[in-house]
Amino acid sequence: MRIDKTEDAGNGSSDAPKKERGHVHGHVLRYMRRGLMVGAFLPGQVMSLRKLAAGFGTSPMPVREVLSRLVAANALEETKGGSVRVPRLSPEKLSDLFAVREMLEGMAAELAAKKATPALISELAAINKQLLVAIEKRDILNCLSSNQKFHFTLYEAAASDVLMPLIESLWLQFGPTMYMSLLIPSMPWNASDHEDILAALKEGNASAAKKGIVHDIRTTCKALLSVAGSQGIELPFAQGADIQFDY
Amino acid sequence: MRIDKTEDAGNGSSDAPKKERGHVHGHVLRYMRRGLMVGAFLPGQVMSLRKLAAGFGTSPMPVREVLSRLVAANALEETKGGSVRVPRLSPEKLSDLFAVREMLEGMAAELAAKKATPALISELAAINKQLLVAIEKRDILNCLSSNQKFHFTLYEAAASDVLMPLIESLWLQFGPTMYMSLLIPSMPWNASDHEDILAALKEGNASAAKKGIVHDIRTTCKALLSVAGSQGIELPFAQGADIQFDY
DNA sequence: AAGATCATTTATTGATCACAATATGAGATC
DNA sequence: GATCTCATATTGTGATCAATAAATGATCTT
Numbered sequence: 001m002r003i004d005k006t007e008d009a010g011n012g013s014s015d016a017p018k019k020e021r022g023h024v025h026g027h028v029l030r031y032m033r034r035g036l037m038v039g040a041f042l043p044g045q046v047m048s049l050r051k052l053a054a055g056f057g058t059s060p061m062p063v064r065e066v067l068s069r070l071v072a073a074n075a076l077e078e079t080k081g082g083s084v085r086v087p088r089l090s091p092e093k094l095s096d097l098f099a100v101r102e103m104l105e106g107m108a109a110e111l112a113a114k115k116a117t118p119a120l121i122s123e124l125a126a127i128n129k130q131l132l133v134a135i136e137k138r139d140i141l142n143c144l145s146s147n148q149k150f151h152f153t154l155y156e157a158a159a160s161d162v163l164m165p166l167i168e169s170l171w172l173q174f175g176p177t178m179y180m181s182l183l184i185p186s187m188p189w190n191a192s193d194h195e196d197i198l199a200a201l202k203e204g205n206a207s208a209a210k211k212g213i214v215h216d217i218r219t220t221c222k223a224l225l226s227v228a229g230s231q232g233i234e235l236p237f238a239q240g241a242d243i244q245f246d247y
Numbered sequence: 248m249r250i251d252k253t254e255d256a257g258n259g260s261s262d263a264p265k266k267e268r269g270h271v272h273g274h275v276l277r278y279m280r281r282g283l284m285v286g287a288f289l290p291g292q293v294m295s296l297r298k299l300a301a302g303f304g305t306s307p308m309p310v311r312e313v314l315s316r317l318v319a320a321n322a323l324e325e326t327k328g329g330s331v332r333v334p335r336l337s338p339e340k341l342s343d344l345f346a347v348r349e350m351l352e353g354m355a356a357e358l359a360a361k362k363a364t365p366a367l368i369s370e371l372a373a374i375n376k377q378l379l380v381a382i383e384k385r386d387i388l389n390c391l392s393s394n395q396k397f398h399f400t401l402y403e404a405a406a407s408d409v410l411m412p413l414i415e416s417l418w419l420q421f422g423p424t425m426y427m428s429l430l431i432p433s434m435p436w437n438a439s440d441h442e443d444i445l446a447a448l449k450e451g452n453a454s455a456a457k458k459g460i461v462h463d464i465r466t467t468c469k470a471l472l473s474v475a476g477s478q479g480i481e482l483p484f485a486q487g488a489d490i491q492f493d494y
Numbered sequence: 495a496a497g498a499t500c501a502t503t504t505a506t507t508g509a510t511c512a513c514a515a516t517a518t519g520a521g522a523t524c
Numbered sequence: 525g526a527t528c529t530c531a532t533a534t535t536g537t538g539a540t541c542a543a544t545a546a547a548t549g550a551t552c553t554t
Contacts, residue, residue: 023537025538048504048505049506050504050505058538058539059538059539059540060506060539061537061539061540062537062538064312064506064507065311065312065315065537068312068316068319069315069318069319071316072315072316072317073319073320074412081505081506081545081546081547082506082507082545082546083506083546093408093409096408096409096410097409099354099409100351100354100409100410103351103354104347107346107350161343162340162343162344162346162347162417162420163343163347165321166347166413166416169412169413169416170409271507272507272508295534295535295536296535297534297535297536298535305509306508307509307510307536308507308508308509308510309507309508311536311537312507327516328515328516328517328535328536329515329516329535329536329537330516330535330536
C-alpha cells in the first residue's frame with residue numbers, strides 16, 4: 001500500500017522521486033470502503049488521522065479527505081473533538097436501515113431483473129458458489145465479500161447511478177455491525193434466498209426477484225436483531241481489539 | 248467565519264472576536280448546501296477551489312473538505328482535471344431521481360404522519376402559507392426555500408436518521424435543476440398537493456399523506472421533464488451567467 | 495488515600511508551500 | 525485564414541507549519 005516514499009525514518013533524502021501523485025486518496029478511499037464493508041474496523045473504534053496516515057505511509061492530507069467523504073456518507077461519525085469513529089448502531093437504527101434497504105434494494109433488484117442477461121445470471125451463480133464455499137469453511141471474510149459481490153453485481157445491472165450510491169451508503173453503515181454479528185456462533189447464515197433470486201432471474205420474473213431480495217434482507221435483519229443487545233451488538237470478546245489492516 | 252486576514256468586504260457575521268475555529272468548514276458546508284438547494288449554482292458550473300476560498304475569505308483547505316463531502320454526496324461531480332462542478336442532469340437521471348424520491352419521501356411522509364402532532368401541523372400550515380405568498384409574488388427564491396422547508400419539516404417528524412441523509416442527498420442533486428426550471432414561464436407551480444397532505448395529517452391518515460407526497464413529487468417530475476431537453480434543462484439565457492453568492 | 499487541578503501531550507484544524515497536470519492564449523507555420 | 529505548437533497561468537494534490545482544543549497523566553491538596 002505504501003506508494004514509494006522514503007523509509008519512514010528519514011524524510012530528507014528523496015532518493016526515488018517517482019511521483020504517482022494525484023491518486024493517493026483514491027487508493028485510501030477504496031481501501032477504507034472495502035475495509036468497512038468487510039469488517040476491518042470495529043463499531044465504536046476511533047480512527048486517528050495520523051495513525052491512519054502512518055499506516056498508509058502518506059501524509060494526513062489524503063486521509064483527511066477520505067474520512068471527510070466517509071463522514072458525509074454516514075459511514076463514519078465525528079466525535080465532539082473532531083475525531084471520527086465507526087458508529088455503533090442501535091437496534092432501532094439498524095431496523096430503520098434495513099427497512100430502507102428493503103425498499104432501495106428491492107427496487108434495484110426489480111430493475112435488474114428486467115435487464116438481466118444470461119451472462120449476468122451465470123456470473124451471479126458463480127459468485128453464489130463462492131459464497132457457499134465460504135459458508136462451508138466458516139470463512140467470515142469471504143462470506144461477507146462474496147455476499148456483497150452478489151448483491152452489488154445484481155444491483156449494478158439495474159444501471160441506476162441514483163440507486164447505487166444510496167445502497168452503498170447503507171452498506172457502509174451496517175458493514176461493521178454485520179461483521180461483528182457473524183462472529184457469534186448462533187448467527188444463522190445461509191444463501192437459500194440467493195437461489196430463489198437466481199431462479200427468478202432465469203424465468204424473468206422481476207417481481208419474484210424483488211421478493212427474494214426483500215426476504216433475504218428481512219431475514220438478515222431479524223438475525224441481527226436477535227443477537228443485538230440494547231445498545232448495539234454485544235461482543236463475545238473485549239471491545240478494544242485492534243484488528244486494523246490485518247486482512 | 249473570517250479569522251483576521253485581509254478585509255475585503257465585511258461579512259458581518261463575525262460578531263465575536265473569538266477565533267471560532269473548528270467551525271469554518273461547517274459554515275461553508277451549510278452555505279453551499281443551501282446554495283445548491285436554493286439555486287445559487289447553475290448546472291454545469293465549475294467550482295474553483297481557490298475562487299471559492301477567496302469568496303469565503305478563507306484558505307482553500309476548508310473548502311476542499313466541503314467540496315469533498317459534496318462530491319461524496321453526489322451533489323457535485325469531479326471532472327477529469329480534478330475540478331468539481333454542478334452536475335447536469337439528463338432526463339433519464341432526473342426520472343430515476345424522482346422515482347427514488349417517491350419511495351423515500353413517501354416512506355418518510357407515512358412515518359411522519361403517524362407521529363404528527365398538532366404543533367407540527369400548524370407549523371406546516373404556516374410554512375405553506377409562506378409558500379403561497381411566494382408563489383403569488385413569483386419569488387423563485389422563497390418558493391424553493393419554503394417548499395424545501397415544508398418537505399423537510401414534515402420528513403423531520405419521521406425521526407429517521409437513516410432516511411433524512413438520503414433524502415437530502417437527492418435534493419442536493421436536483422436542486423440546481425429545480426431552480427433552472429422555475430425560470431421558465433411555462434412551468435406550472437402550485438401547492439395544491441400540500442393542502443391535501445395537511446388534510447391527511449389532520450385526520451391522521453398516513454396512507455393519504457404518503458399518496459399526497461408521491462403525487463406532489465410525480466407532478467413536479469412531469470413538469471420538469473416537459474421542459475427538459477435531451478441533454479438537460481434548456482436555458483432561456485446564456486449558460487455562463489455567474490450568479491454566485493448573490494442571495 | 496482519593497479527588498481535583500494543572501501541566502504535558504497529542505489531536506484536529508486552518509494556512510501556506512511546492513509540484514504537476516491541465517487549460518488557455520499567443521504566435522508561427524502551412 | 526485556419527491550425528498546430530509552445531509558453532504561460534491557473535488549478536488541484538500532497539506535504540508541512542502553526543495554533544487551538546481535548547485528553548491524559550502527574551502532582552498537590554484535603
